[in-house]
Amino acid sequence: MGALPSYVSGGWHTPSGDGTPAYDAATGEEVARISSTGIDMAAALDHGRTVGGPALRALTFHQRGALLKALVSHLREHRDELYALSARTGATKADSKFDIDGGIGVAAAYASLAKRELPNDTVYPEGRVETLGKGGTFVGRNVLTPLHGVAVQINAFNFPVWGPLEKFAPAFLAGVPSLIKPASQTAYLTHRLVELIVESGLLPEGSLQLVCGGAGDLLDHVTGQDLVSFTGSAATAQRLRAHPAVVRNSVRFNAEADSLNLSVLGPDAVPGTTEFDLYVKQVVTEMTVKAGQKCTAIRRAFVPAELIDDVERALCEKLAKVTVGNPTAEGVRMGALASLEQREEVRRSLKALSGAGRIVFGDPDRVDVVDADHERGAFVSPVLLRADDPDRAEPHEVEAFGPVATLMPYTSVEQLVALAARGQGSLAGSVVTGDPDFARDVVLGVAPWHGRLLVLDAEDAGESTGHGSPLPAFVHGGPGRAGGGQEMAGIHGVLHHMQRTSVQGSPTVLGRVTGQWVPGAERTADEHPFRKSLARLRPGDSVTAGPRRVTAEDVAHFAEFTGDTFYAHTDETAAAANPLFGGIVAHGYLVVSLAAGLFVSPEPGPVLANYGLENLRFRTPVKPGDELTVTLTAKQITPREDADHGEVRWDTEVTNQQGEPVAKYDVLTLVAKDG
């Protein structure tokens, strides 16, 4: 059997030599040979930078999002094939779904985020425009542009599909090409994933490369425009973070490492409560999904000292029902570890852990398996330890990367927070309690050591995604031992691949740079902008309308008509006593409505709908007799890739007869591309 090819520099590269065998975790048969011998790593990085980068940067965020969406559909069609290969890593169908559907789900979430949160442009203006001078002619704003390098993505063996996809999707959306290096043990599954992606022909060449096998001298060639995103053990993270080229070039280095995640049972959650059952179920799930080879799995189970016997009994009862065996066999709940070496590693860690307590469930050296040979396959029993002295060092230091957890007692929230900190930084933690005050104390106490916290109770259990699931909209990563990195977190994952640059200049220049009109820049008022389709509308197109006198009758009518008879609009005496108004004032919503009446161009035309307002502020009270003028200016124009219309954000300013701002807001409309 020859070694699997890697996809580099625009083609499939077959390594010279035989490579290292990767074995089926359940049967011990050889699945593939893995090697990177002969790959020119410098050339691969260069290909990404010179071919992939320019092709990606030529696309807008929305165009990249549309490609990602098409890729998601393509991968969904080939899921069964991936499941079959995934079983060879020791994964049951449920484990495979976690990895494969989970990974595709993250890519889908990023595809839809493009449309929702990013402009249909190649630059991302961030935050507010800051006015830097009194006259308003000098302004500044942060803008983000894609780095011109390659995102080098080094993954762990346990999530051969989710790992690459959750790193690739935000990089791709940012406009940065990826070079994926899967862990050798399960690289054959990532290889098939990349093959499917390449076969789809959807992505620009150079935007995705794959190196199966050792990284060789890859990191020697990274520059300040490249990024390294690493998932794996803390020891490797430490080595790679200190790589001379990474240090010398200040390469953005993100690490997701191992962690000793905790789960806490609240004192209220006594046997018989929903929360007690939820806790027991969750600990068993976390121990057995992916045979415990999950960076977020619960390793430290803290329970009130007086409940520890009850919890131990309930956990053991449930663990006894877990069937271990061939991951494809009917009724098997837990498959194999990824390899025999991994099983040896787990046994070694268990030896170290057992100094702190005793095993109350499972035998590290023996397990009954269904439809498999327990010696040829990397099977191990779930193992529950109990450490009655939670101050022992081992449970807070040793990660057994398998179906292993340690049960420990606590007596107070203060002690719990101190014990949590002994893990030196974790990816995920959970608190299972029906007492919101206890939940608050624990969450705020342990949060500085955690990237994600779940509070589980009877109210959210039905919809909860569980302790172990990172979510694309939220941060995945933890401080300290967990690597100190952050992945996903919605748009932050995209922006991580971009350079934030503060740009200062005139409003006109800043508007041109960002593709958005900036207050203070010139406006064009040649034709009512509501008569212009997206084909003709430009940032800065505007209309000024008014003045419109607001009368006491208008205010009274509006109060009666809408039912908003708040005293400041209806009761002269009470309104006079109001310290802010000193008399009757117009409703803010009346001002907004009158402004719409002024700026609207009523005949049918390219403007299809008003879908909301944002950032509305009432600045100066409007009194009967005041005269309103409104100026509406096209600020941001976002054509939709998959529709015949797009969004237009209008800067809207209402002023009174003294020119004072009365209200400021953004009007959001849908406008046809043509017509």
Ligand code: NAP
């Ligand atoms: P690992 O041995 O640290 O390997 C991780 C990756 O680093 C593999 O792709 C490996 O490649 C590569 N690597 C090793 N040495 C390298 C070097 N000198 N230069 C470049 N790449 C190098 O970890 P693992 O055993 O695969 O994964 C298990 C660990 O990962 C567990 O401790 C777990 O907690 C952690 N993990 C963390 C997360 C998270 O999101 N935080 C997720 C999953 C797993 P080869 O396989 O080719 O050696």
